[in-house]
Amino acid sequence: MAEATTHTMSAAGAAAAAAEPAAAAKVETKTGGKVEKKLATDNVQVPNRIHTWPYLVRLEFICGLIIMIITTIWSITIDAPLEEPANPNRTPNPSKAPWYFLGLQEMLVYFDPWMAGVVLPSLIIVGLMVIPYIDINPKGNGYYTWQERKFAVSMFLFGFLVLWISLIFLGTFVRGPGWYLFWPGQYWDTHKTVALTNVDLPYQLGFRDITAQFVVGAILVLGYYPGLAVAGWAAFRKRPFFQKLGQVRYHILAMLFLLMFSLVFKVILRLAFNTKYIWTIPQFNLNF
Amino acid sequence: MAEVSTPPPPSSHPPHTPTKQGLAGFWEKVRESPVWRSMFRHGYADTPRNRILQVSSNVFLHLHPSKLPRHAVRVRFTWCAGGVTFLFYLILVVTGVILMFYYRPTGEYAYQDMKYLQFDVPFGMIMRNMHRWSAHAMVITVWIHMFRVFMTGSYKPPREFNWIIGVNLLVFTLLLSFTGYLLPWDQLSIWAVTVGTNMARATPLLGHEGPFADIVGVNARYDARSILTAGRLVGSATLLRFYVLHCIFIPIVASVLMIVHFWRIRKDGGISGPL
Numbered sequence: 001m002a003e004a005t006t007h008t009m010s011a012a013g014a015a016a017a018a019a020e021p022a023a024a025a026k027v028e029t030k031t032g033g034k035v036e037k038k039l040a041t042d043n044v045q046v047p048n049r050i051h052t053w054p055y056l057v058r059l060e061f062i063c064g065l066i067i068m069i070i071t072t073i074w075s076i077t078i079d080a081p082l083e084e085p086a087n088p089n090r091t092p093n094p095s096k097a098p099w100y101f102l103g104l105q106e107m108l109v110y111f112d113p114w115m116a117g118v119v120l121p122s123l124i125i126v127g128l129m130v131i132p133y134i135d136i137n138p139k140g141n142g143y144y145t146w147q148e149r150k151f152a153v154s155m156f157l158f159g160f161l162v163l164w165i166s167l168i169f170l171g172t173f174v175r176g177p178g179w180y181l182f183w184p185g186q187y188w189d190t191h192k193t194v195a196l197t198n199v200d201l202p203y204q205l206g207f208r209d210i211t212a213q214f215v216v217g218a219i220l221v222l223g224y225y226p227g228l229a230v231a232g233w234a235a236f237r238k239r240p241f242f243q244k245l246g247q248v249r250y251h252i253l254a255m256l257f258l259l260m261f262s263l264v265f266k267v268i269l270r271l272a273f274n275t276k277y278i279w280t281i282p283q284f285n286l287n288f
Numbered sequence: 289m290a291e292v293s294t295p296p297p298p299s300s301h302p303p304h305t306p307t308k309q310g311l312a313g314f315w316e317k318v319r320e321s322p323v324w325r326s327m328f329r330h331g332y333a334d335t336p337r338n339r340i341l342q343v344s345s346n347v348f349l350h351l352h353p354s355k356l357p358r359h360a361v362r363v364r365f366t367w368c369a370g371g372v373t374f375l376f377y378l379i380l381v382v383t384g385v386i387l388m389f390y391y392r393p394t395g396e397y398a399y400q401d402m403k404y405l406q407f408d409v410p411f412g413m414i415m416r417n418m419h420r421w422s423a424h425a426m427v428i429t430v431w432i433h434m435f436r437v438f439m440t441g442s443y444k445p446p447r448e449f450n451w452i453i454g455v456n457l458l459v460f461t462l463l464l465s466f467t468g469y470l471l472p473w474d475q476l477s478i479w480a481v482t483v484g485t486n487m488a489r490a491t492p493l494l495g496h497e498g499p500f501a502d503i504v505g506v507n508a509r510y511d512a513r514s515i516l517t518a519g520r521l522v523g524s525a526t527l528l529r530f531y532v533l534h535c536i537f538i539p540i541v542a543s544v545l546m547i548v549h550f551w552r553i554r555k556d557g558g559i560s561g562p563l
Contacts (some may be wrong), residue, residue, distance in 0.1 A: 098469050
């Protein structure tokens, strides 16, 4: 050890190395909750900060090595798919988007394409970006906690795991030819047809007149948003949490919240009651 | 032994007297040579000074601080998800450049070049496999990274802006994967991209099947989708467009955002943790 220190190690460095307690130097290499608890009970003083070299660099090296080994073995054993040459005259049934967009393709069942394909994806991205600005809870910064931020964590888990991941699962494994529902393992009958009985919600509610349908649809859609958002502010604005949140942040939060749950309502209406749209404006090709 | 030694001559490279024999002596001589010492500014003895210099005098490692909070190396805290995502990006750059040597982005040659890569190019198949599977893996790990960052509340002040950069990187990861999906030019790619880009037809105002299309006056040849696909249908022009986006444009934008993303971690106070 001494041989390499001729020109590299200054007197100050040597003094610092000697001053470091032997016990602390030994436990510096160990991390983890159990170790830290033991150190606390044993009353061993350890430095709060550890050296990047070697403790982080070796972790990155080992982690990278494991990933490289897995990727290499995976690539040797499983070939990437290559189907027959592209043919614009032969449409496969079903035609599916890449798997990570199948949640969006699945949303096409429940919403008009302008909502499912354009507005909702854009609002998902914008909604993710505004999270730091509408979540004003200072707690839970830098550690895992459920108790201190139940609302934020439950909203994120619902949007990410329940909606995004399960819609991708549904679009990948449960949708077959004609975008009909097939259980995993069930034979994909390309001749399967289901009679199209989807009708708009105002019709199902008994309104046969086209103007009445328009008015009822407008009341339902505009009553949901922005109606519920405005009513929510009027009802709760005196509460301390809403005061702290402020009106601008509240309305962004309310819009994203109501939009997320509109997908849930549309899924239930569509799958359970064959409801197509709630409000249609055919003049502008605009359907909700 | 004399108590008083003469001071060394005033030289930055004092003459070295070898202490070891054979191969070890040769290795020592190399490390004491002016050439080696011009490249590496630190020794290898395990001292605090050398540990810091290993990081701060290395252009690749100086991305890191020379010291970290203890919890930063706990896998249960970080899940290594961000680093693994970056590693997959590096794998994709290396294998992607190799694939580019053998691939021509035209409707006439693209599929033939895929077959050429699979059956004739040495290591062509494993390069293509690694590129494909790493691309899928990167989409998954970038989601896992976002999940971890949300769960630890690491987007909270002062790291709000870095979260925005991260969301942009997530979008560009998906766009990279989506543009690459077309390049094999088989039935899977052309129809997946057809379905994916069909949604742009319904863009309000700008898509020819979307709301208010008649008022704006867009049609199938000139609307939001035809800008993406360079025409009414997914064809040879689309292939070239996606190829340039996939190999040049999006990687450059994503790389710049990654630089900002990594830099901001340091500037916003390093890895998040309990205060």
